[in-house]
Amino acid sequence: MAEGLKENRDVEFKRKWDDEYLKTLCAFANADGGMMFVGVDDDGNPVEVKDLKKLLEDLPNKIKNKLGILASVSLEKIRGKEVIKIEVHPSDVPISYNGKFYLRTGSTVQEINGNELIRFILKKQNLTWDAIPSEAGIDEIDEKTVQKFKKLAKERLPEISDEDSIEKILQNLELLKDGKLTNAGVLLFGKNPQKYIINAGARAGRFRTSTDITDTVDVRGNLFEQVDGLMDAIKKHISVRFEIEGVERRDVWDYPLPALREAVINALIHRDYLEPGDIQIKIYDDRIWFWNPGKLPEGLTVDMLKREHPSIPRNRLLATVFYFAGLIEKWGSGTKRIVELCKEQGLPEPDFKEEMGGFSVVFYKDIYTEEHLRKLGLNERQIKAVMYVKERGRITNKEYRELCKVSERTATRDLSHLVSVGIFRQIGTTGRGTEYKLSRHNDAKDAIKTP
Structure with a gap:
């Protein structure tokens, strides 16, 4: 042999x-x-x-x-x-x-x-970290959060009864063992989880630049409280506008709130709690950066996240409770849903990355960024023209020729391509009165490579 x-x-x-x-x-x-x-x-x-x-x-x-x-x-x-x-x-x-x-x-x-x-x-031992018993007893449970969970879980856990004791509910959810809360029990329903799990927190900040920070919010408490606290911190620094659909008025935020909420929940339930450091959310003028400690679980790659992929939860009990509460859908579908929600609002697809010992998601507010336009296949002249229109509101064929130092034929071809892929809209038909402005985000189509 x-x-x-x-x-x-x-x-x-x-x-x-x-x-x-x-x-x-x-x-x-x-x-x-x-x-x-x-x-x-x-x-x-x-x-x-x-x-x-x-x-x-x-x-x-x-x-x-x-x-x-x-x-x-x-x-x-x-x-x-x-x-x-x-x-x-x-x-x-x-x-x-x-x-x-x-x-x-x-x-x-x-x-x-x-x-x-x-x-x-x-x-x-076929265990996950969140299933390990902690030092916390049942007296550390926040009863209001348990009552909130019972209401949220009525649809997916119809067997829960109003008469069920907290102890019975937690035992059925595998959150209480021999009188001690598991790590998941502490995180989900604890009065003060950070007393037992010191790094179980999150921060959200408003960044003008990488060094100019105008606001920081430290979010503590159990995971149900952190979801609400982080969403409030984000909403404080993004804008909302109103659109009329038929006879109804609809709120449209800079980013789809369900996608942001999904990213918050994913960071909380899938992070590696053995690693030091808080979850971080940085809100810039044109993007939001989410980061949580811990890379993707073994068996998952970044490329899988934008398509159907298996569920490999790092913290099985956390994911189970959030599923019963209706806060996440079918396991493995969250990142794909994030992408779809952004595309439906005419925004660029978010970027998923493994970086700095953790996992990040970046949402982009503006479809007209150099990075995104380059991904769409625009040449450097066209990108330069888009940046020009963002600043000045319009461009003509003559201005394009002067800006990019090209012939009229090249300028006409470049501008026509920008119109055909939905980046520019043409005002006027022919002659000196023709100018080009940015399309609305929802009008923009996926660009093809410039010939």
């Missing part, structure tokens, strides 16, 4: 045995398993091993005593020479060696510690 094998993530060659190699077997068990061949050099050639038979007898007990696992230890022939093959299967529980935990990463062995060790142990 060893013929033709090469060292990789699951295979390791050793010329002779050393007890230090138990660390590698530990790493195999904590990953997807693996095989170690003793008596083989780095190129896969067999070499002589002293005391082969004794080693064959000793290794199974040594592995069991040191690692607490059963390994398959057997003889195998490579080019007519006997070597030892040690096969380790993946373990369902975390395995340590001399009190430390190791994981196979590529062809290397890495020690796991700190928050990574906590995540590793939780994953092995």
Whole structure:
């Protein structure tokens, strides 16, 4: 079987045995398993091993005593020479060696510690951080928030009764274990979650520039309170206008409020609470930047977020309670819904990114930004003209030629393209009286590449 094998993530060659190699077997068990061949050099050639038979007898007990696992230890022939093959299967529980935990990463062995060790142990036990019991007892529950949840959850949890005690409700939601609230219970219904989870907060600020901050709001309390507090902080710094549809008046905010609310909720329930730092929301003149600690869960990529994708909640209990409360829809649909809501209002698609050890969403108020116009395929002349019209309100063919230093033919072609893709609207038909202005956002179509 060893013929033709090469060292990789699951295979390791050793010329002779050393007890230090138990660390590698530990790493195999904590990953997807693996095989170690003793008596083989780095190129896969067999070499002589002293005391082969004794080693064959000793290794199974040594592995069991040191690692607490059963390994398959057997003889195998490579080019007519006997070597030892040690096969380790993946373990369902975390395995340590001399009190430390190791994981196979590529062809290397890495020690796991700190928050990574906590995540590793939780994953092995099929638990999420929010399911861990905290130090808080049921006396830390905010009864008003529980009553609010009961009203919100009537449709999706019709079995909830007005007579149900708080203790029964929390136990049914897996938020109370042996008289202690889980981390999720503290976050969702605690009077003061930050007493137990110090980084369970959020900040929203109004930024003129990256350094000119005119307002900061620190939002604390449980997650239901934080949703409302963050939305109030955002609405304070964005504008609303009125549009008439038929006989009804409709409020139109700079950004669709349901999309902003979805982003707030996603940040609260999907953030990594093992990481330090608050959720941050920065409100600029032309955009809003959301950031929460923790990258996307394993199995999700940024590219998946704008289409149908599986639900992989980092904090399962938080997501479950918000679903029952009607605050989120089908798991996995939130980011796609954000994109659709922005497009329906004629705004650019938000940007989703993994950055600075966390995950960010950027909403753009203005469809006529250089970055967005470049994404639509406009050339630099056309982008320059759009910026000119944003400032002055209009442009003519002559002004375009002077601004971009091009011929009349090129100017006419560029301007016609801007009209055809819905960025400009033409005022007048021919002659010197013709000018170009920006279209309303809802009139703008997806641009095609400039020929």
